[in-house]
Amino acid sequence: MSLDDSFFRRESARLVAALARAFGIHHLALIEDAVQETLARAYESWSFSGVPAHHSALLMTSARNRLLDAFRHERTVRTLAPELQHRAIEAAEPEVSGEELFLPAALRDDELRMMFSCCHPRLPEDVQVALILSLLCGFGVGEIAGAFLLTEAAVAKRLSRGKTALSGSRRLFELEARDFGARLEVVHRALYLLFSEGYHGAGERGVIRSELCTEALRLVRLLVERVSNATPATHALAALMCLHAARLPGRRDGGGELLDLFSQDRSSWDPVLIDEGLFHLERSARGATVTRYHLEAAIAGHHALASSAGQTRWTEILYLYDELLRLEPSPVVALNRAVALAQVQGPQAGLEALRAIPDADRLSSYPFYPAALGEMELRLGHLETAAAHFTRARELARNADERSFLIRRIAQCSEMGVVASPKQ
Numbered sequence: 001m002s003l004d005d006s007f008f009r010r011e012s013a014r015l016v017a018a019l020a021r022a023f024g025i026h027h028l029a030l031i032e033d034a035v036q037e038t039l040a041r042a043y044e045s046w047s048f049s050g051v052p053a054h055h056s057a058l059l060m061t062s063a064r065n066r067l068l069d070a071f072r073h074e075r076t077v078r079t080l081a082p083e084l085q086h087r088a089i090e091a092a093e094p095e096v097s098g099e100e101l102f103l104p105a106a107l108r109d110d111e112l113r114m115m116f117s118c119c120h121p122r123l124p125e126d127v128q129v130a131l132i133l134s135l136l137c138g139f140g141v142g143e144i145a146g147a148f149l150l151t152e153a154a155v156a157k158r159l160s161r162g163k164t165a166l167s168g169s170r171r172l173f174e175l176e177a178r179d180f181g182a183r184l185e186v187v188h189r190a191l192y193l194l195f196s197e198g199y200h201g202a203g204e205r206g207v208i209r210s211e212l213c214t215e216a217l218r219l220v221r222l223l224v225e226r227v228s229n230a231t232p233a234t235h236a237l238a239a240l241m242c243l244h245a246a247r248l249p250g251r252r253d254g255g256g257e258l259l260d261l262f263s264q265d266r267s268s269w270d271p272v273l274i275d276e277g278l279f280h281l282e283r284s285a286r287g288a289t290v291t292r293y294h295l296e297a298a299i300a301g302h303h304a305l306a307s308s309a310g311q312t313r314w315t316e317i318l319y320l321y322d323e324l325l326r327l328e329p330s331p332v333v334a335l336n337r338a339v340a341l342a343q344v345q346g347p348q349a350g351l352e353a354l355r356a357i358p359d360a361d362r363l364s365s366y367p368f369y370p371a372a373l374g375e376m377e378l379r380l381g382h383l384e385t386a387a388a389h390f391t392r393a394r395e396l397a398r399n400a401d402e403r404s405f406l407i408r409r410i411a412q413c414s415e416m417g418v419v420a421s422p423k424q
Contacts, residue, residue, distance in 0.1 A: 009138035011039060013114075030071070034066040042058075111136060128162070133194060191220050195213055232287030235284035238276075266308070295321075318341055321337035324337075329358075334357040348380065351377065
């Protein structure tokens with residue numbers, strides 16, 4: 001087992017959830033400090049010696065002891081230690097109370113219960129999602145800021161507000177069966193954002209961060225597997241993640257450069273993940289409600305099943321984007337619809353659709369708006385205009401991966417111009 005980001009994200013979520021349940025959410029700040037120090041020490045030690053076989057138990061013991069040391073340091077040991085020691089021992093195999101028998105089975109899992117508990121009814125939804133991304137998914141402030149397209153200061157304020165509200169509760173898991181459905185939608189959104197940041201992130205660390213996709217997949221599988229009669233929307237979200245994750249191996253060439261959908265080697269796509277995604281997509285159709293996850297998963301399904309870009313059922317994809325735009329209108333969805341429209345009706349139609357996007361000013365800092373304009377102009381043979389759009393997109397690029405991709409597009413415009421020029 002390697003000491004990568006996914007290892008520490010997974011262990012951090014497990015430790016925070018278990019300790020919060022054992023010692024109380026009102027000690028959240030001390031719990032986070034104890035877990036962070038434990039994982040930092042583990043990294044220093046295990047980087048040389050390797051990860052021991054019983055690493056989970058060792059980490060739990062170490063984090064629990066550090067937490068108790070923190071209580072002693074705060075001179076609360078005389079009133080807290082006996083009770084906490086007893087509760088810490090019980091935390092390894094918590095009993096299920098009579099009330100908990102009426103909760104979905106998933107909520108008896110510490111991590112998932114922590115997720116649903118973070119969806120505090122007194123907090124705005126964006127704060128709830130930020131808490132889930134921070135406490136359960138291991139996101140730093142910068143990563144959350146990138147996911148929300150906010151400043152780090154704004155995210156830090158949201159997290160502080162959310163943790164203060166959670167800390168005001170003496171019990172973390174104050175949930176009833178009726179809370180499950182109301183809070184499930186926010187959990188879906190958090191996992192969707194986590195996967196999106198990994199699949200095509202806005203951060204400086206790069207476009208593709210497969211460890212985030214892996215973590216999102218792990219959590220959504222946990223949700224599907226441990227909730228009896230998992231909802232169609234949950235299956236749709238799982239389908240979306242699987243079908244997109246299947247394409248990750250093809251998103252870079254042998255030199256590590258990003259490839260667009262039309263240039264990818266489809267034989268490198270993961271057939272096991274495609275099958276898993278199609279299974280969940282079929283299960284998602286058993287409900288009466290259509291969500292954005294259903295529509296996006298169906299679009300991903302068309303891409304996954306097509307043998308080539310030319311064989312893709314673009315007309316059906318365009319229809320699905322029309323439905324998605326009606327369900328959740330946004331400039332980014334309109335941009336993606338314009339790209340699909342160009343495949344059906346040609347680049348001129350796509351270009352006109354891009355220019356007609358309502359609230360296009362919201363895309364002023366989004367590099368893929370000028371990049372999409374450049375692609376349409378390039379297909380129309382307007383090389384100088386295309387190069388100008390690609391140059392603007394490069395200026396807006398958020399990381400080296402995006403810049404490198406756009407520099408190659410600019411070079412392509414120049415090369416095509418040289419080839420098209422008459423010989424002197």
